[in-house]
Amino acid sequence: QLQLQESGPGLVKPSETLSLTCTVSGGSISSISYYWGWIRQPPGKGLEWIGSIYRSGHTYYNPSLKSRITLSVDTSKNQFSLKLTSVTAADTAIYYCARPPRGVDFWSGFYGYWGQGTLVTVSS
Amino acid sequence: DIQMTQSPSTLSASVGDRVTVTCRASQTVAGWLAWYQQKPGEAPKLLIYKTSTLQSGVPSRFSGSGYGTEFTLTISSLQPDDFATYYCQHYNNYSPEPTFGGGTKVEI
Numbered sequence: 001q002l003q004l005q006e007s008g009p010g011l012v013k014p015s016e017t018l019s020l021t022c023t024v025s026g027g028s029i030s031s032i033s034y035y036w037g038w039i040r041q042p043p044g045k046g047l048e049w050i051g052s053i054y055r056s057g058h059t060y061y062n063p064s065l066k067s068r069i070t071l072s073v074d075t076s077k078n079q080f081s082l083k084l085t086s087v088t089a090a091d092t093a094i095y096y097c098a099r100p101p102r103g104v105d106f107w108s109g110f111y112g113y114w115g116q117g118t119l120v121t122v123s124s
Numbered sequence: 125d126i127q128m129t130q131s132p133s134t135l136s137a138s139v140g141d142r143v144t145v146t147c148r149a150s151q152t153v154a155g156w157l158a159w160y161q162q163k164p165g166e167a168p169k170l171l172i173y174k175t176s177t178l179q180s181g182v183p184s185r186f187s188g189s190g191y192g193t194e195f196t197l198t199i200s201s202l203q204p205d206d207f208a209t210y211y212c213q214h215y216n217n218y219s220p221e222p223t224f225g226g227g228t229k230v231e232i
Contacts, residue, residue: 035220046227047160047168047211052220060221063125096167100220101179109215109222110158112179114167 002026004097004115012091012122018084022097022115023077029055030075032099033106038071038082040093041117050095052109053080087122094119126150128214128225135230143199145228147212152192158213159188159197161206162227168211172197199230207232 008020022036029036038050051061053071061069065084073080084091094117101112127150137143147157155175160168170179172188175195185200199206212225 037220037222047213047224049222049224060219062221098167101170101173104173105217107216107219108173109220110170110173110213111168112170114169117167 002099002113004099004113006095006097006115006118008095008118008120010119010121012087012120013124014088014122015086018082018087018091018120018122020082020095020097020118020120021079022081023079024099025078028075029073029078029080034100035060035107035109036073036080037098037109037111039096039098039111040091041096042090042093043119048093049109050082050084054106089122092120092122126153126214126223128212128223130210130212130225130228132228133226135228136232137202137230138232139202139204141202143202143206143230145197145210145212145230147190147195147197147225149193149195149214153214154217155191156215156217157188157190157195158215158222159186160211160213161208162211163208171210202230206230 035052037052068085070083096117097115098111099113100108158173159171162168176188209229215222
């Protein structure tokens with residue numbers, strides 16, 4: 001059974017860089033042909049797609065965040081990562097990593113597998 | 125950019141009710157629409173994709189319909205486990221660039 005787990009600091013200072021990693025178990029990123037996604041949810045609010053990355057490193061970014069985001073993948077560690085620079089209080093959210101369900105097109109932008117999410121608070 | 129608008133934002137219902145949630149797109153999205161259920165403290169759960177395809181393991185009381193700019197999620201007979209927030213999501217048929225609706229909370 002595929003599992004995803006987010007990890008990283010729960011508290012980041014304003015203007016600094018938020019860094020999160022998603023560790024995949026139950027399957028190998030290098031042999032799975034899907035785009036892996038990051039989605040966030042401010043407390044009490046709705047969902048926002050951040051970006052997606054393929055095993056080759058090809059990425060798609062949310063245009064509203066594009067200038068601050070970098071996604072990367074490390075197939076040797078079975079992980080993919082998110083960096084968000086120049087954070088403000090508006091970036092406080094639960095951050096989820098996710099993947100499309102089995103049996104759909106590899107570029108699919110809907111998600112059947114989710115991590116449990118990790119709360120990142122931006123505060124001094 | 126395509127905007128997804130859900131209505132109502134909150135819906136009060138009782139066990140056994142037939143419940144309908146509406147999602148409207150600011151421009152046509154063909155049939156590329158998914159629905160999720162989210163309970164407090166949990167990650168979203170995929171219910172439906174491609175407008176009406178039920179994700180594996182999802183009860184058949186959930187169904188989806190629509191095309192173009194207007195879509196609906198229907199729960200035929202609301203169960204206690206169904207009280208949650210529901211999100212629609214548009215996605216492209218060629219790239220992973222989704223847009224979520226604002227959510228509909230189904231409460232008792």
